[in-house]
Amino acid sequence: MSSSKRSKTAPRAGRVKLADVATASGVHYSTVSRVLRPGSKGRISDAVAEHVRAVARELGYQPNSVAASMRTNSTYSIGLIVHDMSDPVYPPILTGIEEVLSPQGFAVLVGNTGYDLAVEMDVVNRMASRLVDGIFLATTRLEDPIVERCQDLDIPLVSVLRQTQSRDTPAVINDCLGGMQALTRQVLAWGHRDIAVILAPQNLSTGRERWRGISDVLSENGMTLPEHRIVHVEHMSVDEGERAARTLLADGAPPEAIICVNDLVAIGAIRACRAAGLNVPRDIGISGYNDIPLVDMIDPPLTTVRMNLKEIGRTAAELMLAHMAPDAPPSRTVRIDAELVLRASLRNLNG
Amino acid sequence: MSSSKRSKTAPRAGRVKLADVATASGVHYSTVSRVLRPGSKGRISDAVAEHVRAVARELGYQPNSVAASMRTNSTYSIGLIVHDMSDPVYPPILTGIEEVLSPQGFAVLVGNTGYDLAVEMDVVNRMASRLVDGIFLATTRLEDPIVERCQDLDIPLVSVLRQTQSRDTPAVINDCLGGMQALTRQVLAWGHRDIAVILAPQNLSTGRERWRGISDVLSENGMTLPEHRIVHVEHMSVDEGERAARTLLADGAPPEAIICVNDLVAIGAIRACRAAGLNVPRDIGISGYNDIPLVDMIDPPLTTVRMNLKEIGRTAAELMLAHMAPDAPPSRTVRIDAELVLRASLRNLNG
DNA sequence: TCTAATTGTGCAAACGTTTGCGCAATGCGG
DNA sequence: CCGCATTGCGCAAACGTTTGCACAATTAGA
Structure with a gap:
């Protein structure tokens, strides 16, 4: 017994x-x-x-909270959908979310998609079966079938890091536009003229905004980037960054600086430069975005833009609480400030 | 409507x-x-x-899986308890667990303790209320009230990374003993004699095993460490590593090498050495443990021991499946191999 | 052709809560 | 001292499944 x-x-x-x-x-x-x-x-x-x-x-x-859920139709659990928890941008967001939601009695269910849309749809359906009270989506595309599915299922959704084209979903994002503008201004102020970029897919709001931040500042200064100075990565990883940088470097004289869409990509770019015999930052400048842990310790320390990830998580959680309530406010997008972090990977050509 | x-x-x-x-x-x-x-x-x-x-x-x-759970008393969800998801050792474990358990229809609930035992107990109780089918505990102490609580609650438990003193709980751990022995042999083979260590709390199996790996090899070679070459950290973080290394360096001539209990601590140690005007590895060698991402890119690239974290996660999940079954096998501890990774942070004094 | 075994489906209880409703007891104003 | 509002608690339904049991229909064996 x-x-x-x-x-x-x-x-x-x-x-x-x-x-x-x-x-x-x-x-x-x-x-x-x-x-x-x-x-x-x-x-x-x-x-x-x-x-x-x-x-x-x-x-x-x-x-027995299962029995309670059966009656109340509320499980006090919420889903968090990410591509891969091993990407260092996600854990601080989770921490921020938990900080706000745990005291309220919520539990967080994490779902890794492995960058696979079919898996992601499956994850959503399973979370729906489990009657989650809401879903945080960190994989949002500008046009997103997952978002639509959640709307069909009538599950409160908060987008984190990115937002949809239509903006009909609450979202908490980093000010990528401002961040990239500030960074690009610095690059120009330090005398770099032959600039290359490694961009994210343009079906992501981050990818598009960061690129706009760059191109806005360039055109303010009467500059445009030639085709061969622009490459894209599919996923933002070290390996893809390295590959992208290799193709940039394969094409004649290297640029003076490469602005990378995020830190992992930048690290890959540093590797590629080093493999090509270039010294960073003496021969070429590199910048990232995110300020993930340890990028201040790499060689050379990475110039980047800090996004307050934990704060993004906290704010997303608060938005979620508001939107789960019976009298939900209209959807809005909250922008969290970005902060330029200058380190040695980008040097001042004037000085 | x-x-x-x-x-x-x-x-x-x-x-x-x-x-x-x-x-x-x-x-x-x-x-x-x-x-x-x-x-x-x-x-x-x-x-x-x-x-x-x-x-x-x-x-x-x-x-509606809540209704099904109500009837079957099984939620097909399992908890994962960690101190802080932002510690890079955890995400790969989560990935490994999900890889095995998602296809079986399980969902993973993560709980951060923030290194607080009271919070941790609360997390367990809440997971129990939610009728999780099992719990992965990554915070296990040698004597652990959390483990006892889970036994009282009759919740299948699998310990990951660490194990209890009594070993009456299934566990999947890294071969810390072998890993640290191999590392220490390398340190000695490369001519280091004045060695210091930064250790983890000795109420953790990892902390104790890694220290035993070091001391075993030292005593094999007729050496023992003087008191002032041994310091402990409370948590394994960069900050604590830095502080610990500072106290080591404050005391007379610096050692030839510092063996650190893990990578984050080692990175802190590198910082402290640099702040003290020492060049790593010329003036002092540093080693870590874990081989977390980017430690191959830091300055200097870190000599460390790789633990196959994803494999640990996968194995833990399989152990969990076995132990949730009606005819659970006896508890056993699975050791996953460690692999020495030599990089520039530790040099060969002989040549 | 008759009995026995097998197969396919319906019936209803049970899981442990939450909560609307009803009713007794109490308090209070007149 | 009466009637009415208020307070405190019990009753029972409902939430959406799973599953043991009963039983009709079909098949097989003799």
């Missing part, structure tokens, strides 16, 4: 439930529910409440 | 359930359940099964 193994379907041996607490307290189990569930309707006298609480504590009662 | 907002307690508008599929198919809803739930008891004719499946697809039926 008290075997430590339990069969697949048998209830956990001796798990104490509401009814047990009720009989032990000499009240009806609905009364116990009302005592233990703060904010239930019926009012209970202090004496009874205290007694029931004592008995519940005594018996070590742990509410 | 088709409002996109839904109240807290109202069922999602128009969510199709078993009964809907049943009436649309002209069969009883139990029949639908048997068709859709592979491996149910009653056998259904192919004709009916096919028809029901078609109708279900047509109606876009998504099973």
Whole structure:
């Protein structure tokens, strides 16, 4: 009976439930529910409440939240969909989300897509089956079937890091436009003229905004980039960054600087430059975006743009809370400030 | 009716359930359940099964797994408890776990403890309330109240990265002993004699095993470390590593090498050395443990020991599956091999 | 052709909560 | 002292599945 193994379907041996607490307290189990569930309707006298609480504590009662969910249709769990948790941009976001949502009693379900849209759709459907109260989507494309699916399923959605074209979904993003503008101005101010860029896919708001940040500043200064100074990566990884930089370098004289769409790509670019016999930053400048951990320790320390990821997570969580409420506010996009971080990977050609 | 907002307690508008599929198919809803739930008891004719499946697809039926859990007492969800997802050792483990468990229909709930035992206990209790089918514990201490709590709650537990003193819990760990021995032999072979160590708390199996790996090899060679060459960190972070190294360096002549309990600590140590005007590796050698991403790119590239984290995650998941089954095997500890990775942060004093 | 075994489906209970409703007891104003 | 509002608690339904059991229909064996 008290075997430590339990069969697949048998209830956990001796798990104490509401009814047990009720009989032990000499009240009806609905009364116990009302005592233990703060904010239930019926009012209970202090004496009874205290007694029931004592008995519940005594018996070590742990509410069965699955049963509660069955009744309330709310699981107090939310999904977080990312491409790959190993990408260092995601963990701080998760931390920020948990910081806000854990105290409220929410649990976070993470789903890795592995960059596969079919997997991602599956993840959403499974989260829907589990009746998550909401989903944080960190993979958002400008036109996104996942977003549509969530709308069909009527699941509150908050987009993080990126946003949709239509902007009909609440989102918390980094100010990529401002960040990239500031960075590009610095690159120009330091005398770089022959500039190359490694860009993200343009079906992502980040990819597009960062590119616009660059091109805006360039055209302000009467410059445009020739075709052969622009390359794209499919995913933002070290390997793809390295490959992209190699193709940039294969084509005649190297540029004076490469502006990379993010840090991992920049690190790949540094590798490629080094492999091509170029010294960074003496022969070529490199910049990233994100300021992920350790990029201040690499050789050379990476010039980049810091996005306050934990703050993005926290804000997203607050937006989620607002949007799960019965009187949800209209969708809005919150931009979190970006901060330029100058390090040695980009030098001042004038000085 | 088709409002996109839904109240807290109202069922999602128009969510199709078993009964809907049943009436649309002209069969009883139990029949639908048997068709859709592979491996149910009653056998259904192919004709009916096919028809029901078609109708279900047509109606876009998504099973309500909360209701199923209510009946079966199994949620097909498992918890993963870590101190802080931002520590780069954890994400690959999560990926490995998901790789094995997602195809089986499991979802992963992550819980960050923030290094706080009270929080951790709370996380466990909340996961218990949610009826998780099992818990991966990555925070295991040699004597661990969390492990005891899980045993009391009768929740299958698999320890990852570390193990308990009693070893009565299944665990998947890295071969810290072998890894540290190999590293220490290399340090000695390269002529370092005045060695210092920065150790983890000794109430952790990793902390203790890595220290034993070092001291075993030292005593094999007739050496022992003086007190002032041994310091401890509370948590394995860059900051604590830096502080620990500072105290090491404050005390007379610097050692020839510092063996650090992990990479983050080693990076902190490198910082401290640099701040003290020492060149790594010329004036002092530094080694880490883990081989986290980017430590091959830092200055200087870090000599370390690689643990196959994803493999640890996968193996832990398989152990979990075995232990959730009705006929669970006896607990055992699986060791995953460690691999020495030599880089520039430690040089050969002989040549 | 008759009995026995097998197959396919319906019936209804159970899982542990939450909560609308009803009713007794109490308090209060007149 | 009566009637009415308020307070405190019990009753029972409902949430959407899974599954043991009953039983009708079909098949097989003799």
